[in-house]
Amino acid sequence: MQIIKILFKNAFRHKLRTGLTILSITIALLAFGLLRTVINAWYSGVEASSAYRLVTRNAVSIIFPLPLSYKDRIRQVDGVSGVSWGNWFGGVYIDEKNFFANFAVDAKSYFDLYREYTIPDDQKAAFFRDRKGFVAGRKLAERFGWKIGDTIVLKGTIFPGNWEFVMRAIYRGREANADETVFMFHWDYLNESLKKTAPTRADQVGFYMIGVKDPGRAVSISESIDALFKNSFAETITETEKAFTLGFVAMSDTIITAIQLVSFVVIVIILAVVANTVAMSVRERTNEYAVFKTLGFGGWRIVGLILGESVVITMMGCAVGIAATYPASAAFGKAMGAYFPVFNVEAETIVLDIVFSLVVGVLAAVIPVYRTLKMKIADGLRMIE
């Protein structure tokens, strides 16, 4: 017989109580895992950013455009390897609840810069040929059941009217954290339409994406670009793609902090639940621990028995919680796909689950261990006599 066997036998002496405790740990870790995954999903765009790309926007605000003519001057800056541009289109597909990101981009230069997106050659060629064509991410196409050749209509909000597009290609990400929910069409299609319907808005772009040869020179290149347009009617701010994306995420900083706080509160709650279970179990078995001490089980062995039992309970809850996190996050990610394009449980979350479970198991046992060690054997034996 081994001590481990005693730990498990003790842990499951009150099956209902232990089962409910494990269930509460499971639910708490599930909540923790999902909350952490939501936070990670929020930052996924930042993580997926490339160090080889810069973004230039209007210095006043992203909502103000920049002249298309800037592209040629930016291209001249030393260290720039390529320039693309685009506009946030903000179109609505059938209903506003069908939200997804949609951009007008200069397709060829865009996909030269975004090598992490892959498109079959034939589809890419078809997309480049068709001025009304669009490319959608795999997840977006699956969400609406779009197939190559399908015609869809977006209702413009920033650019009024019903805009008709033909699906020509589906892109996939090379990495697991790639966003596969974006809709992109030709900037020229938008611009040519604007020339007819709103000429003052034509030849204006929302932002430039700029490729750099050496990420180490990103700061100096950014300064050079911004210096080009200093004192112009549309001054620029150029920053790394990561900083640009982080700027968007920072707008939700308070919410993210609140979610982080809640995820840690969940851990404190399970600490209270497990501590209560362990304290009850140990108190009920005071005389048994007195017997163990009488038989010669020393302090460390008593610590091991109580601590081990606590850790057995928390780690079982942890194992079930982790096992449940994957299908739960998959279902959550599917339901919230429009808002969280990337919703993957990260290894860091699982490590945190395990670490917190261990810490909870240890902390929950501290007071029962202390009391048992301080208990006089004769007093403990008297508990039933």
Add this chain to the structure above:
Amino acid sequence: MDAGTIVSIHKLCKSYHRGDQTIPVLSDISFDIAEGEFLALMGPSGSGKSTLLNLIAGIDQPDSGSIVIGDVDVTTLTETELAKWRALNVGFIFQFYNLIPVLTAFENVELPLLLTPLSRSERKAHVEMALRVVGLADRMDHYPSQLSGGQEQRVAIARAIVTDPTILVADEPTGDLDRKSAEEIMDLMDRLNGESKKTIIMVTHDPRAAKKAHVIRHLDKGILTNADHQDTL
């Protein structure tokens, strides 16, 4: 300590404190126990007999005085040293058996051996031997709840003897048993004393149980009154 003496108690005092009050429990106790002796400690409730037994067994500490067992003064040992000493030298038999309910008879008896360097197969041999001695070799896979009170106490005795301790201490070993079971337990203890020459120190209220002892010592209000031998009863 005289030759043949296994326990020597000298000027032992113990009191309990309740608030500002000091309640003396044992006063100036001195006596010896010979190796292989079967001693019964008797006395009314609150006379201090269980306290004296706990002190001899090293699970409580006196205010003053000494208890030398073998060649060790147990009153000078630290908690950790006492735990190790108890594991090797003392076998305990409790009134309410104090078996661990989630462990089988075999596993309960094996508990003290987990503290020894014995291998698994050696432990198994010792446990089977101890259970055979108490007549429960066929019940080793039973849990305490599947045993009668007398059988539980026999498992407890097997647990007490499995390490071949220097002394056996028993606190009211028949106190929770019917008359027949109590007689069986006392016969078993008598046999352990007679055949295995185990030194037994037993606290009891039961005169029938005390009859098995060689020597009976009476305690009254913490004072040792006299020593009776079996033939004086």
